[in-house]
Amino acid sequence: MSNTIATYLCTGCGIGDALDMDAMNEAAGEVSAEIKTSEALCQAAGREMIQADIDGGVNSVAICACSIRVMQQEFNFGDTVSVSRGNIREGAVWCAEKPSESRDEATCKEFTSMAAGDILRMCVTQAQKTALPEPFQLETINMEILVMGGGIAGLTAATEAAKAGYSVTIIEKADKLGGKALGWTKQFPTKAPYQDLEEPTIGAMIAEVEADTNITVKTSTEVARIGGAPGDFDVTLKAAGETSEWTAPVKVGVDDQDRIEKGDMDDPNVGLKPYGEVNPDAQKFGSVILATGWVPADVSEYTHLGYGANDKVVTNAEFEKMAKEGKLGGVNSVAFVMSPGGEEHDQDFPYANSVTSMVALKQAKYLREANADSKAYILYQHMRTPGHLELFYKGVQQDDGIFFTKATVTGVEDGTVHAKDTLLGEDLDIDVDLVVLAAGMRPTTADEPTINMAYRQGNGFLDLDLFDGYADSHFICFPYETRRTGIYTCGGVRKAMNMEETVDDATGAALKAIQAMVSADRGVAVHPRSGDASYPEFFMQRCTQCKRCTEECPFGALDDDAKGTPLPNPTRCRRCGTCMGACPERIIGFKDYNIDLIGSMIKAIEVPEDEDDQLRILVLACENDAVPALDMAAARGHYINNLARVIPVRCLGSVNMAWIKDALSVGLDGALLLGCAHGDDYQCHFVKGSEIADKRMENIGDTLSTLGLEPERCGTRSVAITDYNKIPDVINEFVEEILEMGPNPFKGF
């Protein structure tokens, strides 16, 4: 190891009083370190002391003080110095056991010092083992943005990116720009007092795009395939509707491949170039914005409403067209049906949301303006008019000829709408000339790959069924993201949204697309580890082509060659380390985060032998949610069992089972993984990490059983960042379970 390290122990924030300094010095000695102390390491005097050592040749500092989540700037000594942080304050002192009848003050202090000593040893080990990341650099980088879709979202994204100084190519499947907005008679109000519908602005938006010299427009054009990676996408375009040998192939799994070879199944990719083949004529782009919008969702399944069978029943999209074509002349009364459930349920139509509510209001106004004596009935289960649009709703309500009621629409017969459970307290029969169904906005991604990626994991987005066909974006935390780095969705393809929202959304997506290119240029990660210069490196000589990394990468960063050897695309990578956790050969690692480094930290934990109550439990905690929750629990003075030893990890997906084996083989008595919830309402910042970790832990449990160990010694628990009041119990209960099992029988071997 080329690291010259120095070790510091802060005695501020109550640390000095809580610890036995002799024990700490002894712990440091065991890892050949010498402690320097300061009453406040983060203050000028403390930092000057560290800087002096760095000036004297130290290139890796072990700072045993507070959580890595605080004082990051104070302990930043530049790009040439590695900083390892030992979280003694939150990890041992603030969550220390309070003296009680069963345990006196001196014993508590001793136990706290033992925990702090382990944190110190782990921190020093990390400082010894870590290396400075070297950013990955593409050989050449392209900084042009491809915008797919020429509607409001695409036009806005193109304009905003161009205004920021970037070149943009915008492609549109239709023969002209404008998208759905071309069919609108009026737009929702966008300015105070939010009472009047506005004239469409789509013409002005198109004109702005066409006049912009930074923007290239290609109409009647589609994407055949997108290969490559952020900063270096290879995009093959084709004429709309035509077939191309460069069309991105669908993923064929191992089982399907077998069936194709046996002749049991047709090859879906006949005549298509393999995904890995690069079109030499492909156009280079730096990032991609997907703005392909939506299509009206099908409403024919609701037979009691008669759509398709009754010519008086139309969808909102069809009504919009009638209005645009001036065909509302003979229409005197219209019922707008917002919810199809009949007596079954009160849900709105699929893919409906506030936009469909607003459209009903808008179209009711069309009718009233077309015909002074007309009547519009709005039968809703939910009327959603967010933000200022509430004022528009109030305005529409003022119209004498527009009638609102919550209602369960039980059927439409000829021109009569039957409704019950109304606000009038009566069952109603409403005779109308037309019934308009509030069909929702179905994203284009629900029916087609749309993005057409030539990636190993397939041509479309993953897990679309989880969100009704919307591209998974980790909606709560990172709404613009998709699971494909450098590809951002905006507008109707991402969420049913109105024009104002779409404009905001597209602006955000343009900024994200720029950020992705610039980050690729700097060799650093984008969300959520923004700015991280490390990336996974593969020791390919020892690769067995097991394909676990290429399968498990949540972001499809790894392609492979014909033999199955992974082909990393570091600019697609989010640096979660799921590949590292997956690799059975342990050949994947980051400069500052790898199998050896964490394994060594685990081995640095001192294991008392022959003491039945002095067990040691390893806790690998996700640094996105679990670690902050632990810090907050400690800040609130909650006791966390002092037999637990916490090591933060990037994501539970990065946990390699080698670490669990290390822990048990050095005599630790149990291992707990603390990470985010998974499943439909997953919270994992890297989407799949906690889910994958859970499966791996199940498997290792089986292995433990064969060795005669209780599988319950290894566990995973889900916690959210808000669970700070719950997380101490999660750990404490796990430790209690291990204590009941007794010491690890392999201890001492």
Next chain:
Amino acid sequence: MPGLQVLQNKLGPAFSGYTGKTNRYGREKMRVDPDLHFIKYMKSAGGDTLKKCFQCATCSVMCPLSTDENPFPRKQMVFAQWGMKEQLIADPEVLLCHNCGDCTAYCPRGAKPGDVLGSIRAYMYTHYGWPNGLAKMVSEPKMLPMTIALPAIIITLMLFISQMGSHDAWIPTVQGLKDHGFGSFFGHWDFKWLSKNVAFIDAIMLPAVGLAVFSLFKGVSNMWSAMEKRCDINPSFRPSAKQFVTEFLVPSVKEIIAHNRFRECTENADRVRGHRPLMYAFIGLAIVTAYSAFKQDVLGAFIPSMHGPLSLIDPFKILANVSAIAMIVGVGILWGNRAAAEEKNGVTPTYFDWFLLYEIMAVGVTGISAELTRLIGIPPLAYAVYYLHLVSILMLFLYLPYTKFAHLVYRTFAMAFERYRNSSFVK
């Protein structure tokens, strides 16, 4: 009420809102056909805010008169928004409302339910009013000149007729005024059994009162039938006329006299202080009028000294004066309250409300003024004021079924209906 039912049968159904189809509860489904003109009317008659309601039901919670069985006015608001005229004019709750304004004060959307109900009541009086032309005229602000001119012309004409062929000066001397009061306003003849003055006053007032009574009877009958239909009441046993009076009408009148419901109001509780003296004043004046008629027209026929103004210390004169003052004070308080409610709570000023306030004020002020000018002894002024007094009284009687004054009958019967609806005849 059998009599009402007979009349109703003659008049035919006043109601057509249901489809004839029934739902699974056996209840008729409502066929929706909003009346846009009705919505416009309500908006013009103080209910301009009705469309603001978004059905949160705060009004029904606030309303001190709303009951769990028949909460209001939340539902009345949505019916109003939907222009459901037939349902609303047959709705007892609309009349049960005492217009205290609690709902309006607490409405989070400024929909002013109290004002909307007021506008519906105004519409009801016009709708049920007979003859309809007269009812419409009285309800129209732009017809106000005609509305005042009609009684003025009647009085003037009668005055003119009474003076035909007379050689005496119409305006008496000071002594004449002192002796006869206004007893010779329409002149004098020597027919012993009926004085000329009384004959003319009866000729003016009795037809007016008769018309009003007939109009109210017809209106209340129609309303009652419509309410029965609206509330799905079709009892196999109907109360006799006696049962109707003793079980439903009299308790309602007692309740009205005690002002129990009025006192439930919080926002506008002061109104009781105005409304009650005003009501007592009308009762008092009715007693004095009856006594006066008995004394002058019956006793006076036998004992000529019974003619002429009452002495100021006559108990009935004291009652008359107290009542007159109570009337002015009462209407003054209501006037002030109304103005304050418009100022403070945003209650909408309406012709419907202010017409009655002005009218009663006119009756009170001209009455007192006529008495004062008579006592002071200024015959021309006294006669002029008395003329105005007669005009204002004629207005009060003639227009009673069509103005807000009609509530004294319609609301009484609505309260009786409420008792009927909750009685064993129905349940």
